[in-house]
Amino acid sequence: MSVLALSSTVIQAQYILNGSATQNSCNCYTLTQAQNGQSGSVWNSNKIDLNNPFDFIFNVFLGCKDADGADGIVFILQPVSTSIGSAGGGMGFNGIIPSVGIALDTWQNIEINDPSYDHISIQVNGNTNHNADITPLQQASVVNPNIEDCQWHTLRINWDPLNKLLKTYFDGNFRQQVNIDIIATVFNNDPHVYWGFSSATGGANNLQQFCTAVNPGFNISVAGDAACTGNAVTFTNTSESFAPIAEFFWDFGDNTTSISANPLPHIYSTPGQYIVKLAITGLDGCHSDTLKKTVVVGDYPIANFNIYDTCSGKSPRIEDKSQVVFGTITEKDWVLDGNPVSTLLMPPFANLPVGPHQLELMVKSSNGCPSAIVSRSFIIKPVPKITIQANDGCFNKPINFSGIQTDNNTTISQWNWQFGDGGTSQQQNSSHTFQSYNDSTALTAICDNGCISDIVKTKIFLNQIRVDANTSDTMALKGEPFRLRANTAYITSPSGSVTYNWSPAAGLDNPLSDAPQGTLRDDQTYIITVATPEGCVAKDTVHVTVFKGSSVYVPTGFTPNDDGRNDVLRPIYSGIKNLAYFNVYNRWGQLIFSTKNMSTGWDAMLKGSRQSAGVYIWIIRATDYAGKSYQLKGTTTLIR
Secondary structure (H helix, E strand, O other): OOOEEOOEEEEOOOEEEEEOOEEOOOOEEEEEOOOOOOEEEEEEOOOEEOOOOEEEEEEEEOOOOOOOOOOEEEEEEEOOOOOEEOOHHHOOOOOOOOOEEEEEEOOOOHHHOOOOOOEEEEEEOOOOOHHHOOEEEEEOOOOOOOOOOOOEEEEEEEEEOOOOEEEEEEOOEEEEEEEOOHHHHOOOOOOEEEEEEEEEOOOOOOOEEEEEOEEOOEEEOOHHHEEEOOOEEOEEEOOEEOOOEEEEEEEOOOOOEEOOOOOOOEEOOOOEEEEEEEEEEEOOOOEOOOEEEEEEEEOOOEOOEEEOOEEOOOOOOEEEOOEOOOOOEEEEEEEEOOEEEEOOOOOOOOOOOOEEEEEEEEEEEOOOOEOOOEEEEEEEEOOOOEEEEEOOEEOOOOEEEEEEEOOOOOOEEEEEEEOOOOOEEOOOEEEEOOOOOOOOEEEEEEEOOOOEOOOEEEOOOEEOEEEEOOOOOEEEEOOOEEEOOOEEEEOOOOOOOOEEEEEOOOOEOOOOOOOOEEEOOOOEEEEEEEEOOOOOEEEEEEEEEEEOOOEEEOOOEEOOOOOOOOOOEOOEEEOEEEEEEEEEEOOOOOEEEEEOOOOOOEOOEEOOEEOOOEEEEEEEEEEEOOOOEEEEEEEEEEOO
16 A cells, blocks of 8 residues: 555644544544544654653543454654555555554454454554564453453553664553564664554454553552551652653642652541542643542451350350441451461350460451450359269159269259159259159259359160069969969069069978969968169068868859849859859750859849849859869749
8 A cells, every 4th residue: 555645734833633633632543533544543653763762641532342343553663754655554664764663453354464453563654464463463351352441451562672673562451563664664763763653444443542652550568558647658750751740749638649659658647538630731732631540448346345254065145345436347366375266256265174264355447447456354263073973763753863073173953853754853963753754863063153054964874664473363282283473563673683472481492483383282382582783672472372182062042133142143162273164954955054264153134134043953064173164953943
């Protein structure tokens, strides 16, 4: 593309504008509007000497269109003229000879080897083909391949003639450097050149602008921009400007100001939020916008707390009374007995040893302001140590419990028993009767310092026993052996077996056995006593009748009139062991009653009907204790 001579206008006798270029403000210019077919350039009217170093900082705006945005801008050094530039993809740089161009290219021209991302490159003599770049191109932004993002960016260009280094930076990040003697190799040993920007659009466009930087900036010496009253705050100037800064104006937000580049450390005497402002003015008389930052100045908090004595094994109760007027308390440093232990707002202190302790507290506010250290003393009091002594026992029988103190550090003033069945006691040695199963008995003790012992528990074994010597009295043959049996029911004892004792021992081979054998000549009544190892006792009585003969008697008549006397026909047995049957027949030989139970008789009824008066026949077959069999027959009269 050929070099064009563009119409020019002198602005303030310092910058010359060509083509579509316009001045926006004192230090800012538009090179192209977002319109197709535009080209514009802005040149400083005074040549610079490349034998001297320069460090130029600009603010650049590459537009808001991405995929359809074009073409970019170029910073150019050239000795030719202040009224040159070119349109289209050359961005006003194409064909300018001799020249050095630093391009921010936002359009991909495949024919000149443009990459897909927006890039920065250093080119010479108006040759925009990247095959001729004097150093490899780079993506312009280290964080985003697109710089047509509707944002202002910084472009910094640094020339060091002593070391012949040309460097580029974008948004504060180093992008490229090339070691080249541009005076000799590009400008034919002529060090005097114009500098400026050019830009162009073709079939695509973007709003493309630049400013000579007048960017105020400063750092605040306190972390998080938060300080404490009475402390000095240092404000360090970090402003960036295209040319040396002529004026500074600081406003510290408390009706004090400064015009120094780096003002003296500032002290705020009252807590609060202060808006600090900085504005700068360049040598060209251009004023910056005002930069504002907020400094929060807090007061010093007051640390205060109460801590109360407590018992061993428990955390002491703490009442925090720390205060701060401005801000909040966000950090606490607790020191126990000289050792840092916690930074929690309310620290847990558990399992401290018995004795005196010292707790210190220092707090900090949300502004980082520390308090003075406060200290409080407290005591961990000893807790009584106890155990339970109790033996296994029986239901419904008193069981003795003893509380035993195992430490020598306390004096117990009260004992508290919980027997598990609702029963309680406050005696050290107590007796309790259990009527139902007891899962456990618990004991606590309170000593004279108010501390309560841990709960100790014991589980005792409760037993009970029942004995049944026989379901009925026993019949024995005279002089013949017989056996007694004690049928017992009890809870299995963990500590031994049940004992037996038959009394009297007369006629028994082993009165301490559960089933002794005996021989008698006369009737005898025995008492069986059984006992568990826990002392549970049960008794029963059995009468042994000595068999001396047998007989069966059936009444000759009965009167079933419900008067309670002689209403049932029932045989009387003596020495009979077993009844085979007792049958009753009417006069026609019909069986009207039968039983094998010696305790059952006939009530003169048949299938619910009362039988008439008259004579009835009975038959009995039975066996006595000697084994003698009886077969008897007779009659009885039913009287109505």
